Amino acid sequence: MNKKILSMLTIILALASSGRCSNVYSRKDFPKGFSFGAGASAYQWEGAVDEDGRKPSVWDTFVHSRNQDNGDITSDGYHKYKEDVQLMVETGLDAYRFSISWSRLIPNGRGPVNPKGLQFYKNFIDLLVSNGIQPHVTLYHYDHPQDLEDEYGGWLNRRSIEDFTAYADVCFREFGNHVKFWTTINEANIYTLGSYNDGLLPPGHCSSRSRCSSGNSSTEPYIVGHNLLLAHASASRLYKQKYKDIQGGSVGFSVFTIGFAPTSSKNDEIAVQRAKAFYFGWMLGPLTYGDYPDEMKRIVGSRLPLFTEEESALVKGSSDFLGVIHYLATSVTSVTHVESQREPNFYTDMGISMKFIGNYTSFDYAIVPWAMEAVLEYIKESYGNPPVYILENGTPMKQNLQDTPRIEFLHAYIGAVLKSIRKGSDTRGYFVWSFMDLYELLSGYEYSFGLYYVNFSDPRRKRTPKLSAHWYSAFLKDNTTFLGSQVTAQLQSRFSSSY
Structure with a gap:
């Protein structure tokens, strides 16, 4: 330093x-064994999209078909991982969260494993572990192979459950001796909405034909969400039956969380509960209780898939921990649900309007740590106080080495996590998003979340610590x-x- x-x-x-x-x-105020880390995902960090046997994922197709910024090279982690691990050591991370590219490991989505992709992840994981950094691995971070999308429609088809389970089996078998924390699906709720309700993420489905060439926002989000839950539960069962006794790891599931606050009226307070049922209960209800919330079933009706008794038993209790992704707070206003609306979607079903505190659309996140406390309290009280890892938290900024607002944000939210723990939340880890500047899925390279600056105009992708990196390092040490x-x-x- x-x-x-x-x-x-x-x-x-x-x-x-x-x-x-x-x-x-x-740091001493946190419980013994509490993990502090940072993270990234495969498509956002690795680059090398057509090297060593990797085939396109839905992200490659999505961004190139729309002529958007892309992750073709991004931070070039595929080639610079040794340097990056050294930066993690210097920073003092306990743990590092990353995802595996399904398209790099099993390029066709099923069938032969790519030996060069397999060796890359083995080398990376071995290097982390040999330097005392605990790998937290996400199996799916929005990037299934394009071949599966072309063949049968990806997550809209239940065949995806079998293929995902087989992919997870390869990961458990090949990496499980070193990896003790597996997250199956990254923020399943917001991924499903972004990809199948709003058309903002691949494969870009929605009902609006001015924005999407295909999709049905009234049904597809619920179908995909159902299949994601079943895929998670299938992989979790496989791990428990085949690997857990030998490897001693755990399998979790992650959700995107928002701090909800009523705008003014009693109806708005009721709307907050409805928002929580949809945003939280959609995924956490089945994982905890084996079924969707009653209010969600009543409003969505036949468009919401049903769990069979066997599926309910499979999903219930299938997550050893909950991964929480948290950035935002919003005020909630009740909106009358229109029964006769020709084509509803997730948001009209929810019957609310949301106004983000700060300016979400311009990537100006407000510092409202009460939202983190409220999320953790709600999870504790409503879903049996499961072990929680904050897998993403941070704030975007234009690239700037002097990122003072980021320090203020992180300071406030880490403090909120500590307060929640003191109130009984079983939160066991906190990961800054992101360790370094990356290709960001919604903003490309215009805004970044990184502790380390990456010079994307430099072919060597030079990394430089920001003020926040020094701040976090000193805290960790x-x-x-x-x-x-x-x-x-x-x-x-x-x-x-x-x-």
């Missing part, structure tokens, strides 16, 4: 111990106690003079 920055962190510690600043906490914005400006000043 730069000596000037270390000196500034020492000043911060002195200020904290003198009692001049409030909301002070340190317990070099200092962290405060709010009162002293961050001083740290920023020292940082500026060192570059």
Whole structure:
């Protein structure tokens, strides 16, 4: 760490111990064994999209067909993973969360394993473990092979459950001796909405023919969500039957969470409960209780698939932990549900309008840590207080080494996690999104979440630590106690003079 920055962190510690600043906490305040990390995903970090046997995923097809920014090279993690692991060591990460590219490991979606893809992930995982960094692996991060989409429609077809389970089997068998934390599906609820209700993510389905060439927003999100739950449960059962006793790992499922607050009226308070039933209960209801929430079943009716008794038993209790993805809070206003609406969708079914606190569309996220506390409290009270890992939390900014707002955001939310733990939440880990600048799925390269700056105009993709990387590293190494914005400006000043 730069000596000037270390000196500034020492000043911060002195200020904290003198009692001049409030909301002070340190790493030592967290339970023993609590994991701090950061993350990325395969398509956003790896690059090398047509190298060493990898075939296109739905992301490749989606972005190239729309002439959008793409992950063809992005941070070039496929070639630079050794350097990146060294940065993780220097930062002090306990754990690193990443995903495996199904298209790199099993290029056709089923059948032969790609030996070069297999070797890449083995090398990467071995290097993490040999450096004392715990791998947290996500099996599916929005990127199934295009071949499966072309052959039978991907997640809209129940054949995807069998193919996903076979893919998971390869991962468990090949990597499970080192990987103890598996997340099957990344934020299944928001992926399903983005891909099959709104058409913003691959394969780009929705009812609007001005935006999507195909899709049905009234039915497809529910079909896909159902198949994702069954695919997760199938992979989880396989792990328990075949690998758990030998490998000793755990299998979880992740959801996107929002902090909901009523706008004003009693109806808005009721609408918040309805929003939670749809956003949380859609996935967590079956995982915890074996079925969808009653209110969701009543409103969606026959468009919501039914679990057979066997499927209900398979899904219920199939997640050893819950992965929470959290960035946002929103105010909720009740909207009258129109029974005669010709083509409903997830949002009209929910019967609410949402106004994000901050400006979500311009990637200006508000710092509202109460939302994190509210999410963790709701999960604790409504779904049996499962083990939770915060798998993503962070804020986007235009690329800037002096990312002071990111420090303020992270400080507030890590503090919120600590408060939740003190109130009884079984939260066991926190991962910053993202470890470095990446191809972002909704904003390309315009905004970034990274602790490390990546120069995308440099063929070598040089990495440079931002102010937030120094902040997080010092916290992880317990070099200092962290405060709010009162002293961050001083740290920023020292940082500026060192570059």
